[in-house]
Amino acid sequence: MCTYLTDTLAVRGSAKGAEGWFAVSDASVYFDHPVHAAAEHTLNIDLRNPAAGPAARVAVELDPAAARRLAESILKVLDSAAGTLAAAAR
Amino acid sequence: MTDPRTEALQAEPVMIAGHGGDQIEAYLAQPLGDGLHGGVVVIHHMPGFDEGTKEITRRFAAHGYLAICPNLYWREAPGAASDDAAATARANGGVPDERLVGDVAGAAAALKALDSSNGRVGTIGYCSGGRQSFLAACSLPLDAAVDCYGAFIVGIPPEGMPLRVGPIVHLTEQLSCPLLGLFGSEDQFPSPEQVGELEQALRHHGKTYELHTFPGAGHAFFAADRPAYRPDAANEGWQRIWAFFGQHLAGT
Structure with missing residues (x-):
């Protein structure tokens, strides 16, 4: 199926693409057909800078279980860093 | 009847006038040699104006049709790689229906303007393009249309989906030409029940x-x-397409 399921959000940071590092301003998260991964559907993430053109993009296509583990890992690391983040905010 | 297939063809990127007169890129493939040919507008799937879609376009030319695939993402991402263009179009909410119809109209006009056109033009679309093939056939005077597993002709898209697609089965009365629909029994979008609803309309x-x-x-x-490739279904599907376009588009 073509799910069309797409979530978009603003982000701040940097990513390394085909032509080196660039600032990212937008992200798309979607569950749909991959371009490259050998699966019918994957959890896809695009980190983008539309102001720099369509090629300013870092893309990943992940197996759904792997995507969930990645999300949990991100949250675990952020939770562990909560003290540091709080100190930095003071 | 002579075999319309030909080994000699020409395929190249061209610029055409799309919706609102905008210049957009397209991929044109045409058989070489004498004779008049029917035309096919190939509507690419959501992953965009990619190698697979261009190969399909050349396949129609090899079977004796003038074929053109408009790059529906040209405005958002001129000259970009097909996957980057698709990502940009998705983030922007997809292709508006009105613009799609204008781009298909421009592509059909480009085919009819060719000296080797027999004046007949049909459409074929895959995935999101299947819905768009039906939409074009309900909005423009065409001679044949093929819908390959287009979702959301019938049915409401999942909640929270930002893309601009909605059900269009209510347009069925305006369908201007014969329709061939090719679907998989295991598909959920469109489901067999939704295909049944389309047939009812x-x-x-x-x-x-x-x-x-x-x-x-x-x-x-x-x-x-x-x-997802299923050779048995694909091979029989192609046979259905050749028979259908042969009946409604081919000939002088």
């Missing part, structure tokens, strides 16, 4: 149509470069 309005649902096939069973 076609029958109700007295339209000429044939819908085929292939057992053991899901969505995108024509895509030879994806795990």
Whole structure:
């Protein structure tokens, strides 16, 4: 199926693409057909800078279980860093 | 009847006038040699104006049709790689229906303007393009249309989906030409029930149509470069397409 399921959000940071590092301003998260991964559907993430053109993009296509583990890992690391983040905010 | 297939063809990127007169890129493939040919507008799937779609376009030319595929993402991402263009279009909410119709109209006009056109033009679309093929056939005077597993002709898209697609089955009365629909029994978008609902609308309005649902096939069973590929369904599907376009588009 073509799910069309797409979530978009603003982000701040940097990513390394085909032509080196660039600032990212937008992200798309979607569950749909991959371009490259050998699966019918994957959890896809695009980190983008539309102001720099369509090629300013870092893309990943992940197996759904792997995507969930990645999300949990991100949250675990952020939770562990909560003290540091709080100190930095003071 | 002579075999319309030809080994000699020419394929190249061109610029055409799309919706609102905008210049957009397209991929044109045409058989070489004498004679007049029917035209096919190929509507690419959501992953965009990619290698697989260009290969399909050349395949129609090899079977004796003038074929053109407009790059529906040209405005958002001129000159970009097809996957980057698709990502940009998705983030922007997809292709508005009105613009799609204008781009298909421009592509059909470009085919009819060719000296070797027989004046007949049809459409074929895959995935999101299947819905758009039906939409074009309900909005423009065409001679034939093929819908390959287009979702959301019938049915409401999932909640929270930002893309601009909605059900269009209410347009069935305006369908201007015969319709061929090719679907997989394992597909959920469109589901066999939704295909049944489409058939009900076609029958109700007295339209000429044939819908085929292939057992053991899901969505995108024509895509030879994806795990969804189902050779039996794809091979029979291509036979249905050649018979259908042969009846409605081919000839002088």
